[in-house]
Amino acid sequence: MRIGAILGVMAVTATALAAVPARADKLDDLGRYGKDFKKAIALADRHDTAGAIRAYQRLIEQRTDVPIPYYFLANLYWDAGQKDRARAQFAKAAKATPG
Numbered sequence: 387m388r389i390g391a392i393l394g395v396m397a398v399t400a401t402a403l404a405a406v407p408a409r410a411d412k413l414d415d416l417g418r419y420g421k422d423f424k425k426a427i428a429l430a431d432r433h434d435t436a437g438a439i440r441a442y443q444r445l446i447e448q449r450t451d452v453p454i455p456y457y458f459l460a461n462l463y464w465d466a467g468q469k470d471r472a473r474a475q476f477a478k479a480a481k482a483t484p485g
């Protein structure tokens with residue numbers, strides 16, 4: 387990966403992580419979306435990669451304007467060795483990031 391691409395991913399990462407509530411209980415304030423988000427996180431924590439990928443894809447279908455599910459999905463793809471899919475999701479996270 388080129389240095390420019392790495393810096394771009396780092397910028398998207400920092401912005402996306404800033405959008406994550408500091409405490410998991412704050413996700414409950416987001417209603418159904420927050421509950422679905424917590425489920426996706428739990429699946430990833432249990433190393434259920436396929437389940438987590440599906441969960442993040444559903445989150446993206448619900449709200450295409452939120453960058454963090456793209457970011458987490460990209461990381462799952464990256465860890466699974468699916469670098470092209472990961473890059474595509476990082477790019478979508480960048481587009482969904484405000485500013």
